[in-house]
Amino acid sequence: MNAPKRDGHLDGHLPPEHPLSPHAKYRDLPPVGRLLSNYAVRDLWDTDFARLPWPLARQRRRARDFAERHMAPIADALDLAPHLAPGECHPDARALLREAGRQGWLSYFLPRPLGSMPWSTLAYPAIWQCSVIVEEFSRSCGGLMLLLSAHHLGAMPLLLAGNARQLLVDLPSVYRRCERGDPHLMAFAITEPGAGSDAEDGHGAATYRPGVVATPTAGGWLLNGRKCYISGGDLATSVTVFAALQGEGMESWTCFHVDAATPGFRGARTERKMGMRASGAAELEFVDVFVPHARVVGALRQGWAINRATLNASRIPVAAMGVGLARAATEAALDFARRYTLGGKPLVHYQEVQLQLATMVAETRAIRALVWQEARHAWRPRQLHASLAKFHATDVAQRVCEMAMDLVADHGVLHEQRVEKIFRDVRLTRIFEGTNQVNRLSLVEDWQGQLLDADHSMGV
Numbered sequence: 263m264n265a266p267k268r269d270g271h272l273d274g275h276l277p278p279e280h281p282l283s284p285h286a287k288y289r290d291l292p293p294v295g296r297l298l299s300n301y302a303v304r305d306l307w308d309t310d311f312a313r314l315p316w317p318l319a320r321q322r323r324r325a326r327d328f329a330e331r332h333m334a335p336i337a338d339a340l341d342l343a344p345h346l347a348p349g350e351c352h353p354d355a356r357a358l359l360r361e362a363g364r365q366g367w368l369s370y371f372l373p374r375p376l377g378s379m380p381w382s383t384l385a386y387p388a389i390w391q392c393s394v395i396v397e398e399f400s401r402s403c404g405g406l407m408l409l410l411s412a413h414h415l416g417a418m419p420l421l422l423a424g425n426a427r428q429l430l431v432d433l434p435s436v437y438r439r440c441e442r443g444d445p446h447l448m449a450f451a452i453t454e455p456g457a458g459s460d461a462e463d464g465h466g467a468a469t470y471r472p473g474v475v476a477t478p479t480a481g482g483w484l485l486n487g488r489k490c491y492i493s494g495g496d497l498a499t500s501v502t503v504f505a506a507l508q509g510e511g512m513e514s515w516t517c518f519h520v521d522a523a524t525p526g527f528r529g530a531r532t533e534r535k536m537g538m539r540a541s542g543a544a545e546l547e548f549v550d551v552f553v554p555h556a557r558v559v560g561a562l563r564q565g566w567a568i569n570r571a572t573l574n575a576s577r578i579p580v581a582a583m584g585v586g587l588a589r590a591a592t593e594a595a596l597d598f599a600r601r602y603t604l605g606g607k608p609l610v611h612y613q614e615v616q617l618q619l620a621t622m623v624a625e626t627r628a629i630r631a632l633v634w635q636e637a638r639h640a641w642r643p644r645q646l647h648a649s650l651a652k653f654h655a656t657d658v659a660q661r662v663c664e665m666a667m668d669l670v671a672d673h674g675v676l677h678e679q680r681v682e683k684i685f686r687d688v689r690l691t692r693i694f695e696g697t698n699q700v701n702r703l704s705l706v707e708d709w710q711g712q713l714l715d716a717d718h719s720m721g722v
């Protein structure tokens with residue numbers, strides 16, 4: 263978004279050089295006053311680089327460059343491309359994955375030489391770095407962002423609960439393949455036909471019937487069953503799968519790192535979905551899939567805790583997806599308001615439109631502030647904070663996208679205006695990683711001790 267021209271002005275506002283304009287008058291302030299106020303002409307979004315610690319600002323700039331150069335140009339084609347079967351990959355998506363791997367966007371949760379995270383960012387929670395990157399990627403394309411992000415979700419159980427070998431050998435070897443430009447993609451599989459939010463948040467744990475069951479066998483386990491809606495499951499080289507142990511319920515959930523080349527593992531189908539279409543959502547089938555003991559992640563019956571910890575880590579970046587999409591919608595609406603003329607002048611001169619744009623910018627910046635506030639403290643992300651950030655940021659993001667749609671009006675239904683695609687993409691952020699309703703319940707679940715304790719302060 264370019265700064266407004268200095269010599270121009272919008273209807274209803276003073277030109278910057280007008281004697282009553284604060285931009286002009288600011289320069290008349292005494293030095294202390296100038297020091298304590300600010301009228302620098304800057305891009306509205308770029309001011310946020312200055313508010314980030316420099317290592318994160320540098321990552322953000324790199325992510326923006328990558329997204330603008332490699333994601334934005336193919337976003338439309340991939341959104342409109344025919345639906346693909348499991349295992350098939352659009353050539354442009356394949357090229358993007360290779361380049362993303364080479365540039366370190368598929369390996370940034372471990373520092374060099376194990377991964378690609380710059381040492382300078384180690385002083386900040388990895389979730390903050392991830393959120394900053396995800397915002398930039400989402401701004402360019404929700405679907406391509408999910409194509410890249412689902413891989414990190416798949417790797418998260420190894421990071422959170424892997425033993426020394428899994429953390430220092432298995433995951434770095436995944437990362438090295440990515441950096442060589444031959445991506446080993448991972449996916450995260452909890453959702454089962456008949457248990458989505460239930461499986462994610464435990465509200466239906468008592469009546470849960472396992473969708474994937476692990477049966478003991480010589481040297482390991484045999485997995486049988488199905489998982490559904492698995493992002494990136496169609497292209498994954500390996501998948502972290504949560505299964506109940508034979509004859510037990512959800513409390514026995516165990517995480518298995520399954521190699522997709524194992525006999526009996528199959529991507530059964532991919533969904534034709536409304537948004538984020540560049541990323542496949544796959545149904546996975548397991549028929550006597552052998553998993554050796556060495557590929558159990560964490561301990562037996564620890565899957566439930568690993569699942570919850572993974573979601574606490576990933577829900578803040580999902581909130582950042584909302585920020586990126588709201589920003590993209592605001593930029594698209596502003597671009598339209600500048601170009602489209604009504605009554606002989608561009609739409610942006612109408613004050614009703616200005617009011618709408620101001621609200622969109624304010625809402626977007628407010629959810630970004632929420633995301634950064636939570637992410638900057640997310641060394642040990644807490645359920646209450648992660649769920650709150652996820653449902654609130656994505657709810658607000660959708661409202662911003664609706665405002666963009668209102669502003670662009672009949673043109674908004676046309677694919678060329680971008681708002682139509684963003685509108686379809688943002689809706690999914692309110693559904694995955696637990697519906698926003700379930701995330702509200704998740705907040706309350708974590709908070710309930712205080713809610714019930716009359717003597718305790720209600721501080722959140």
Ligand SMILES: Cc1cc2nc3c(=O)[nH]c(=O)nc-3n(C[C@H](O)[C@H](O)[C@H](O)COP(=O)(O)OP(=O)(O)OC[C@H]3O[C@@H](n4cnc5c(N)ncnc54)[C@H](O)[C@@H]3O)c2cc1C
Nearest residue numbers: 450451452453458459460465491492493694695696697699
């Ligand atoms: C694009 C996309 C990508 C996805 N990627 C992945 C992935 O990579 N890995 C993965 O494992 N899963 C993935 N999912 C699955 C996703 O996480 C689930 O779809 C989501 O959590 C919702 O679960 P569900 O579909 O079973 O809905 P349900 O849980 O069946 O919800 C149905 C309705 O019931 C409500 N509800 C549920 N429980 C309660 C309750 N206790 N009280 C009140 N209301 C309730 C919900 O809010 C919703 O309105 C993805 C889904 C989508 C759409």
